[in-house]
Amino acid sequence: MCFLLLIFIITGCGREKGFTLKHPNILLVSVDTLRADHLKCYGYPFETSPFIDSIAERGALIKNAVSVSPSTLPSHTSLLTSLIPRKHGVVRNGYILSNNLLTLQKILKNEGFTTAAFVSSYALSSNFNFNQDFDLYDEKFDKNRYPGQQKIERAANKTTDAVIKYLKEYSAKKPFFIFLHYIDPHWPYSPPPNYSRLFNPSYRGNFDGGMKSIYSLRSKLAKGETVSDEDKKQAEALYDGEIRFVNDQFKKLFSELQSEEKLQHTIIVFTADHGETFFEHDGYLDHSPRVYETTIHIPLILYYEPKIKSGIKINKLVSNIDIAPTILELAGIKIPDEYEGKSFANLLVGENEKGSNREQLYVFSESTRKAPYLENGVNEYLLKAKNKWPNDPFAKSIRGRKWKYIETPYLGREEFYDIKNDPNERNNLINSNDNRIKSEIVRFRNLLDFYKKIYVPPAVKYIDRKSIENLKSLGYIN
Template sequence: MDRFVASAALVCAAFFLAGCGNTDSSNARSSQVDTIAAVNNRAPAPPSVQRLTVQRFAAQPSDPAAPKGPTRATIRGVTMETLELPKYEWDVTVPTQAFFTAHVGLRGESPEPPAGAAAHFSVTAEQPGAPAVTLVDVEVTAADKGWVEVRADLGPYAGEQLRLVLTSTIAPAEGPIRALWGNPTVASSARREGVPVVLISCDTLRADHLGCYGYARDTSPNIDAFAKESVLFEDAVTPETWTLTAHLSMLTGLDPRRHRVTANTNLAEEIVTLPEILRDAGYATGGFTGYGIWLNPARGFAQGFDRYSTPPITRHLFKTLDHVYQWLDANAHAPFFLFFHNYDSHSKFKESDCVGCDLPYYPPRPRFLKYASELTEPPSLRAAGRLQATDLLFAAIEGKESLSKEEIEYMIALYDDAIRGVDEGVGKLFDALKERGVYDDAIIIVTSDHGENFGENGQFLHEHVYEGSARVPLIIRFPNGKHSGKRVPKMVQLTDLAPTVLDLLGLQGPAMDGESLMPIVRGEREPRQNAFITRLEYASVRTNEWKLIRNTETKSEELYRIESDPAETVDLIASAPPELAALRADLDRSLSEVPQTPVGSPTRPLTQEEIEALRNLGYAADIE
């Protein structure tokens, strides 16, 4: 029988097992589990941020060669930290208004459990000299199809030492069955002080297609109203115009060349993420995405999240929001970190159950069609025998297809209508935060991983580092609307998000490439002068005035004075202005740098369905 020890602080280990996607992230392990002492090496929370009185298990395998950190498993698209032994003993100190909560579930090899599979889960409370009290007694079967939440009141034990005994018994069945405990937790239902943090990422959202960034069309009334209460950064750029790496830069504060995640390599378990730091500081953490391949939990995204929910491939934001609302109902009383990602302004691929997905862009629901409805759809966009959706745009990049002016105009109108749908969903999330009384108190960030090109410089999608793909919106609302209405014109970067949040909360983290934006907001200093942006064979160094682009394969270069030519229409490389030498030196230095950060494990092999979806979305170069 193994013994676990936990403290009143979060003790969840900060590592995630790599190599598994929408299946199990545990890898084969010994059933032995070492005793884990509650250790938190990070700085204590400042007085303004009280820690949740939360206790969690953190299980390390006995084998020193086994992967670091607790096991994780995914059931029906929801990933949690898991325990898997017939019996656990857990000594806890019970806070006031306390409750025990966990999720329990079954997995098979497929990963669905075989029909007829069942397991019995129980939790008893034990104290010296007193009879054991049953707190949880539940049977879970294959028919439950997902995690089942269990909960028990610990109020009568407030202030006392208590041993919780968790047991699981698997009923005989055909084929292997695993009985899993997801995130066993002891917490208090009392409302606790602390600043909620909400990170909203609207995938593939161009900054200059929002009203608050000067766009003529009324695509974003909710985001525009939000921007008036916030600080708007007029010139934010991504480190890479790619969903996978840009989002991990948001969550780690590291440039892609230092977090070292690629299509074939996961985030190293040693690299600490923003949700891990916040969870160690007493935050409830939840991540909910609209895309499941690049944002797969095994790639490192689930690190630090109590609950990380993804679809098999895609889902529209209103479905994702349903999961968000349920999670907020359970966690709005506590300091929380919410990561909400939507994928609805991304280009489409031909999903059989998706209306409009044979077009390059389409809103999450047909009722958002406005600007496209004002135009006549060019019949050629869905002509028989012609490539459709993202395939058409990718062929246009390669010169295998050409798009007429009318086709591009209609495509942009569809994209703008998709933004209208995203804006309504984001507005509904704002309303949900207000209804739960946390909107005014929260740090709320609206941004994107990259933009999109619509024929500029012969480019579509986001396969290059031109401004249409590199510039992103960045709008931050501070608690009680502090600094509202301020606009920052100088360039900032997505890697600045994590250090900014930590600075605001008074928390310490590991060394990051990004810098806190707070001194810039307060007018105390200027932002960093240079940004390094990559995509495939393209690399760029950018300043507030200049942008040098290099094809690392052909060594050809382009130079734009983006301060006066933001559309990158005049290539000045032949004129060799005096600034070129310094830009080249900076780019050479970035490309030659040998990162010292650890490399993660290889990714699991993609399924045929995932490969087909990635190819249809224009990501063939990333998987070959």
């Protein structure tokens, strides 16, 4: 499920409040469920992200960044371990991270960092051991955000205020690593009142963005009933309001960093864990069941004025498992051999893309469940089979610069797209008679088979009843 911002303060020759830091401070902000093409810097026509766009205009825009999973906990675990889910074992939301994982925060802690996390959703609760290697883990969820529901989320303004308070009180003479997670764009789509009508002020229907409205809409889809264009537009408009709210909260945090003199020699990296689909494929509204571009194409923006050329656009393919190695290289810390991702720091200092080592890279992505309202014609044998890997029946893809192959075993479906010329995945080429395309399909099938042979024993599923109910209320599990 997310959206990430990393701030590095390179202070090897700089000073912060009277002392010299050996390594940069790092602030990683993850905004849940933010798809790349709903930011204006990625071509969106509406003003959802003016402050984020301003960073993109002054820094590097990575045009082809892809997530390995369209689910919150698996994707975030990949982000912080530089491993695909088949290697770290966190199959789906609600599973427990192993203590044997070499997390980014563990490496930074060993290098002398103070580590802190501020999370805004129960999906990243310490109950799932996501808090490992953090000195401080702030998960104070807002009991009043959604009346009648349990304390499972926290709004962006309250999370921002908690981080600002921490920064104001921070006095340690060593670098900090802060992981900051915003949940707001994730459903329910409930932006604050002054953001709820920004993008569709004329709407007069009954869709309010709450979970009851969402489930009602999905029920219509399951029954084959028509969902009005007005309701579809309103769902996206409320989602956009959430993005704009987070944009403004990040601006507030950025201003605080400036006032605290913590932005000297600053590198900013901005990305997401996954996106959201609004009726584009099979008419569904969701993220976890599919690996289309709407759910796995994520924003990634980098800014560092002394080194990154203003306005540069990088076309190379990047995965979110590449972020942790890049952080370490930029911070001057050795990248461990266990990390699967590849640093792209060389592209940020002006290396010619044609000379980079990323030309033949591919990104493997894997969904974590079936779409509960698209089950007609499902091969139940596949769903009940004792697979070595629990997600084997579900959608998975291999994404390159030009081609993308998708396999969905439980639907008996294969898809192949020229993603460079058909970014919306409208023209399925799987039955093409073109010999060149046929050859590419075989090659991508073989690549996917290679990844399907990789697996570790899945992490332990958390079976506490309260946790199950909390995850259900968020729509994370059926």
